[in-house]
Amino acid sequence: MATTPSPFSFRDYRFYWCARFATTLAQNAMVVVIGWQVYDIARRTLAPREAAFHLGMIGVAQFLPLAALTLITGWTADRVDRRWIGRIVLLVEALCAAWLALLAFHNTTSLAAIYVVAALLGVCRAFANPAIGALAPNLVPAAVLPTAIAASSVAWQTGAIAGPALGGYLYAGAHWMPYTVSTILFLVASGSLMFIGPIPKTELDRKANPWRQMIDGLSYVRRNRLVLGAISLDLFAVLLGGATAMLPIYARDILHVGAEGLGHLRAAPALGSAAMALWFAFRPLKRDVGVKMLVAVALFGACTVVFGLSRHLTLSLACLAVLGACDMMSVYVRQSLIQIWTPNDMRGRVGAVSTLFISGSNELGEAESGFLAALIGAVPAVVLGGLGAIGVTILWSRLFPELVRARTFDPPTTLENMPGEEMAK
Template identity: 85%
Template structure:
């Protein structure tokens, strides 16, 4: 009976969903505009390859603080009320957006200013992602969690569709508009989080060594090969196949569609992702989850190659849409495995490790793509990255047979039987 229950029948989940939705729109609107501004400002005085390098530096600026803070943020999410962490960070992101809006209003936006905001956003994400991600299992019963993850993914993907397009169109109207709207959306997200009622406290030992507790998250992921395989597969596949980092270059110099077209290109993967998430919210995936995730990642790589070679905008959009659908299937399986196979007292720390891997795949993927494009050009960088993602999938299928053997999301009968669970005690 529980399998038919909608996660939206739970009050706190509804507010959580609104938070996810508005935050995603704001973040994606800012991402597309920041990428465009960096490349556009750099191209005024630099060659395309030098500008591509500057684009890659945005990813580095966001990733470094997250990497340095991972152990602290995960432990914080298991030690402090996760709702308050999310509230504070969302207000901080609103301030970052407001700052860029003010610079745009006065037409004083510079590359150093954007890099500073990128670092601040990286810090905010380092604290927000483990806390917000660990909240979902506390808001719905375990039986409803896979459907709740799909519904949450819809919020993320619909926001990822609207955010880039919104950012592109608003930027074309006024350079400060997308940041202003993003600031308002972050405030709405923080307000929604205020309405979520208290959640059960973790039983994390307050007297234990904090540093040891931080390290336990890494140990848990290392010993739980299902979780490790799922997280690391995403890291290396997206790290190599991150075509989205090159979209400003494709929009400006290759497909020649401008900032409005860049919004469409950024939104295309989210269209495919949202369609896949909607399908899973209606018909949750139940069988052969590991094999299907591996196949989706391989197809992700193939679509990356197709996009890299395309010079026809409709084909480019189609490749990006299928790429997004494949990524959504991978995310759905990975998040379900992590949330269901991880005990509540470890979810913050495991979520922080997962965030590090995901950010490594996204931000470092952007940096890798930008630096590689600076060396060999954007098209070869994207195509080689796609083939790299396919190769990673083949290697991971052999390195982690546990993924191939993962037939369902169901963990062992008790979490104590999961490898690495002793770390949580």
């Protein structure tokens, strides 16, 4: 019986994996410090609820440019060499990190400067995610793709584990250090993409109406109800259950563990996610993918509720770890569906739509949590969000029965479930 080769047996995938890891490590080292600085600066002059409002605004600053550019960035990823998009965007992120390092070195960091950088990072993500995400299927055979997705998730989650702790410890040593290290990591990531060889060119019609082509990504997702259900479930569940946005408040005012404790809290969800991703890398999910995704999202909401009520660091870390593992299950199913079902010349545009949904759940989830915490307090906001995630799971199991019926990642053969152009035939 033939065995499926490892994705790491392919040279270009190894460079891709390194770029993925370095990027995630840099981004998460910055994120934890940015969140701490925003809340800390705001708390010098404002009460906790008013300071929480500024945490929410950081999410808005990152989401708005991404939402505005979604159609353009997806179309660009299907028209321009995806390697060069990733290379250039990572260089811009390196410049953003270098700017924050310079401000921190001179002790001139301000909320306005952080908002500007957050918006620039939102623009970078808008271009990078569809392009870099669409690269993986071009680097390995289709049979290896689910394992490659899981291995890529390991890189992402490992960086998400180490990044917050790295950022917290470096910030404790010197406020400019995490940004300096992130600058170097972004340069390493961009350099890794330089070593990836030529990839297949997309067959996008160069004479067709660009606006029509941009909208095709939205149309594809709308017609493919299984992909739409998976993406939208993740959107609303994480949007409501975004407890991670409140971690600076929990670290400073509820659990009283400081900046280093915040690093541990930010790393806990990623630790659970990495463990789940590592499991999938060796034991890919094959059966009852839809039902398992629904159960995982419901458990995600339950862990959010317990975390919101916890006053003990150990219990809080455990809840966040399980929460992260459940989120990884959802990510794995969603990404596998998108990559396996979507044709190569559509992956950039569909990936951009997915990025919009992901950013909507993350950045808007942070904004929603911050604004709600400003109104009713952090603990009620987190608990209500977790209950909302459970409610969304129940509702989606009824609105999208395709999720319940999804047994494997294999595309359906029935005409009514075929996406895109196949439905029009």
